[in-house]
Amino acid sequence: MTLTADRPVRTAPPKKPRKGGRQGREALLLMLPALVPVLVFSVGPLLYGIFLAFTDARSGRNAVTSFVGLSNFGDLLSDGDFWASFRIGMIWAVSVTVLQFLASLGLALLLNQEMRFRGFARVLAMVPWAMPPVVIGLMWRLVYHPDAGILNSMLGTEVDWLNDFSIALPAVIVVGIWTGMPQTTVVLLAGLQGVPKELYEAVEVDGAGVWRRFWNITLPQLRPVIVAITSLDFVWNINQFGLVYVLTQGGPGGQTRLPMLFAYEEAFRYGFFGYAATLGVAIVIVVLAVLGVYLWRQMREAS
Amino acid sequence: MRMRVVLAAGLLVLAAGCGSESPAAAPGEPVKIKFQSLAWQKESIAANKQLVEEWNKANPKIQVEYIQGSWDNVNDQLVTSFEAGDPPDVIHDDSPALSGFANRGYLLDLTDKVPAELKSDIPQAAWDTVTFGDGKGGQGVYGVPFLQESQVIIGNKKLLDKAGVRIPTPDNPWTWDEFAEISKKLTKGDAYGVAWPMKSPVNKVLNLGLNFGGTFFQTDAAGKTTVKVGAEEREVLQRIHDQLHKDKSADPSALGMGSADPLPGFYAGKYAMLPVGVYLRQQVVEQAPDGFEWITLPPLKGATAEQGAVSQTLSVATDSKYPEQSLKFISFFLNGPNQVKLAKGDWLLPTSVKAAGDPAMTTEENGWNVATASVKNLVVAPFLKVNGFDEWKSKVATPALQQYFANKITLDETAKKLVDEGNKVLERYNK
Numbered sequence: 090m091t092l093t094a095d096r097p098v099r100t101a102p103p104k105k106p107r108k109g110g111r112q113g114r115e116a117l118l119l120m121l122p123a124l125v126p127v128l129v130f131s132v133g134p135l136l137y138g139i140f141l142a143f144t145d146a147r148s149g150r151n152a153v154t155s156f157v158g159l160s161n162f163g164d165l166l167s168d169g170d171f172w173a174s175f176r177i178g179m180i181w182a183v184s185v186t187v188l189q190f191l192a193s194l195g196l197a198l199l200l201n202q203e204m205r206f207r208g209f210a211r212v213l214a215m216v217p218w219a220m221p222p223v224v225i226g227l228m229w230r231l232v233y234h235p236d237a238g239i240l241n242s243m244l245g246t247e248v249d250w251l252n253d254f255s256i257a258l259p260a261v262i263v264v265g266i267w268t269g270m271p272q273t274t275v276v277l278l279a280g281l282q283g284v285p286k287e288l289y290e291a292v293e294v295d296g297a298g299v300w301r302r303f304w305n306i307t308l309p310q311l312r313p314v315i316v317a318i319t320s321l322d323f324v325w326n327i328n329q330f331g332l333v334y335v336l337t338q339g340g341p342g343g344q345t346r347l348p349m350l351f352a353y354e355e356a357f358r359y360g361f362f363g364y365a366a367t368l369g370v371a372i373v374i375v376v377l378a379v380l381g382v383y384l385w386r387q388m389r390e391a392s
Numbered sequence: 393m394r395m396r397v398v399l400a401a402g403l404l405v406l407a408a409g410c411g412s413e414s415p416a417a418a419p420g421e422p423v424k425i426k427f428q429s430l431a432w433q434k435e436s437i438a439a440n441k442q443l444v445e446e447w448n449k450a451n452p453k454i455q456v457e458y459i460q461g462s463w464d465n466v467n468d469q470l471v472t473s474f475e476a477g478d479p480p481d482v483i484h485d486d487s488p489a490l491s492g493f494a495n496r497g498y499l500l501d502l503t504d505k506v507p508a509e510l511k512s513d514i515p516q517a518a519w520d521t522v523t524f525g526d527g528k529g530g531q532g533v534y535g536v537p538f539l540q541e542s543q544v545i546i547g548n549k550k551l552l553d554k555a556g557v558r559i560p561t562p563d564n565p566w567t568w569d570e571f572a573e574i575s576k577k578l579t580k581g582d583a584y585g586v587a588w589p590m591k592s593p594v595n596k597v598l599n600l601g602l603n604f605g606g607t608f609f610q611t612d613a614a615g616k617t618t619v620k621v622g623a624e625e626r627e628v629l630q631r632i633h634d635q636l637h638k639d640k641s642a643d644p645s646a647l648g649m650g651s652a653d654p655l656p657g658f659y660a661g662k663y664a665m666l667p668v669g670v671y672l673r674q675q676v677v678e679q680a681p682d683g684f685e686w687i688t689l690p691p692l693k694g695a696t697a698e699q700g701a702v703s704q705t706l707s708v709a710t711d712s713k714y715p716e717q718s719l720k721f722i723s724f725f726l727n728g729p730n731q732v733k734l735a736k737g738d739w740l741l742p743t744s745v746k747a748a749g750d751p752a753m754t755t756e757e758n759g760w761n762v763a764t765a766s767v768k769n770l771v772v773a774p775f776l777k778v779n780g781f782d783e784w785k786s787k788v789a790t791p792a793l794q795q796y797f798a799n800k801i802t803l804d805e806t807a808k809k810l811v812d813e814g815n816k817v818l819e820r821y822n823k
Contacts, residue, residue, distance in 0.1 A: 148475055149496030150710060151527055170787055236656075252591065252648045254794075341648070342791035357468045359783045360496065361820070 141366035148360030161367035171368065173343070174351040175375075177258065181347055182327035185265040189326075190319055192266060193273035198307075200274070201281045211278075218271035226335025229264045251337050257344045261336055268332060269325065273318055280314035281307070316387045320380055327376055348372050422452060423714050425721065428459040428480035430466060430704075433674060436737035443730055447721060454717045456482075467782075474498040474709070481712040482721060487521040487537065487703045487776055488595070494524040494534040495779055500708040500715055501532030510536065510723045518743040520772040521703045525779075535705030538726045539740040541669045542691060542699055542766040543600060544759075545571075546676060549685035551578060551664040562765035565690040565697055568603065568631055575641035578664040587646035587654040587663040588632055593793040594785045595702065598775050601628045603694030607774040608810075616822055617778050619814035621807035627694060629796065630803060637799050647797050659684055667692075670763045674739040677758055688759025691766050699766075700773025703743060741767050780821035788813045 117124075142161060146154045165171060200211050217225065232240050233250040241247060250260040288306050297305065308315075330349045333339070339346035339354070346354075348368065356365035431440045437460075444458045459480055461469065467489060473479040479498070493499050511519075514537060522535040552559065557574045560566045566574070575585030590596070598608055606625035611617045635642035643663060646654050652675055657663050659680055666672075676686055691697050706726065708718045724730070728746030732753065735742040741764055742748055753764045775781050789810060796806040 147496075148471055149498070149527065150474075151497040249648050342794055343787070354786075357471050358786075359780075360471065360492070 138366045138369055141363050142370045144363045146363040161364050165367055165371055174346045175348050178327055178348040182323055184262055185326045186319055186322045189266045189269045189273055193270050193277055196274045197277035197281055200278055214274055215271045217268055222331035223335050225268050226332050252341045254341055254344055257341055261333055261345050276318045280311045284310040324376055422455045423717050424455050425481040425714050425718050426457050426459055427482040428461045430461045430463050430484045433738060439733045439737035443725055447724055456721055477711055479709040479711055481718045483707045485705055487705055490522060490534045491524045495527040497527055498710055499534045500710050503533045505719055507723050513745055514743045518703060521701050522705055535707035536722055536726055537703035537705050537743050538731055539704040539738055540743055540770055541702050541740055542770055544670050544691055545665050545667050545689040547665045547687045547689050549687045560690055562690045565693045567693050571692050575635055576639050579641040584643040584663050585641040586665045587643050589649040589651050589654050590647045590797050591650045594789045599700035599773055601625055602698045602700050605695055609774045609778050617818055619811045621810050671739040673758055688762040690762050691769055697769045698771050699769050701770035780818045784814050784817045
């Protein structure tokens, strides 16, 4: 009696994990070469950054770093300059992501049509992707140049686009949209090509017009692609640095000072490494929160 | 466990790779020092490179490598290279930047190291612009000042002659009141008497503020520095604002411009006068259309003609392995005759007394005599010594002054911003 009762209990449960453990270890060993660089170059600095956020680290040979707990986060909450910069960052990230999505969707639909030189047009649409942000920044600075810029000479205006308090941010947003369009277009175009033709044929039999076809077939079919690319775009945009640094350096008077620029200045201009790390951590938390809410809502609606 | 060992080993290799320093030169081998220059005008780069070449030829044992830096990003670049422990040995910068670096211990204190000959050739007023606290309660000299900038006025000679105004001399300069009257007189139709390019207004306003004794900062007995905007400080602010919005003798659309941007308008007769740094004469000489006659006018006088001095400097990094050799090179680079070459290249004023007496510096051609005479008005601006000035300038003062000159906020509001928000910024540095 005892034998029959004991056997399954004693043998079955430990067996599985042990086997899994050995497999896991082998898998780990195989992953090591890939894991080490990730740990050393990504996870390590990340953890170090989080650690710095709780210290008063400053630049300087005679600076003594000590642990200050949450006081950096307390300073952050009452730092009006940072929140002003954060507001600008949100305006920038949301408007660039949304407008970029709309423009790219239009472009993707266009490039998905049967038309002449389609291949050539598709290549052309990729051009901004091939340029590093710094080159894009320099190029657009020439476009926006008040005296020699092509924009003023085309419009016949005399606007100092990047130095005007109210125009600078919109002008930078336009560049942001332009820069990110290729990625978004490619992904949407791929999504469009994955929509089954039969669906269109079916609604055409029902006599649906272009708009109904788009609204009832294309959009719902693209939905997972749209959710993925807009969330990725949002993360890329809120972390944008190089482009704006080259275009305006955050000027005029801080009107285009994105949170990343703000953190950079805190660290490398004023030398408050600890506080700058706090800003980085805060931005990560906010991005995760915004993305979490957005993805959760999308998943709920989808299911 | 195994992973941890591998990780640790990896980190060790990395650390070893970063930590290994190039060994000091063996005896007999030439010492190599790096000299980072921020020269940007063509003539100035040529003068810098020529002097380095001359030195390298005469001193085979100490070879200098010329590195080209840029004013645009020098601060960030130096901070990162200081933190990484690999800065250039000889560093070109300007006095406002040195205060922060000295305070953080990045620069070598040169107090007892400057050779007597060089020391006596540069007046004490100039040495004062590079004397700062060392962050540990002491004082030190953290650079050798060599080029100074003063604010003068460049005028369109034909327009001034036509209006029949008195041409001022260094001994008898215009007062601010006279300047305001003359600006009004020169404003006719589309043409304005003056253009104030105020893209970077802070240093300009603070340096000119000394005309009326405006110091903008005060330090109490305990050594705590706060911002001060009283009657003296408001004088220059109010006067420039009046020209823009009351007399309408200054073009408001020039406000967003950088120093050199109003030049095309100046050549076209749109502005009769430009208050600018002396170095801008170079661009006028190079670009002005044929037959354009211009004149350099001496600095204005308020209660005094005193202005805040900003000097360009050469410093030695604390991390430099060859401080003595670096100083030897600096002493050569900044001797009297060489300062003349550098000053001519940059169109700035030499600190060297010998250089200032050189005929090239006192000729009437291109206003050198007026420019050189303005050196006697230069005094140490109090803001040079303020720890945290850079952050105050970019976060508080620049936006506040831009809004004030654009007539978006009143003088009282401006003063309140400069003081309240400013003291909050300085608080971080007083800790």
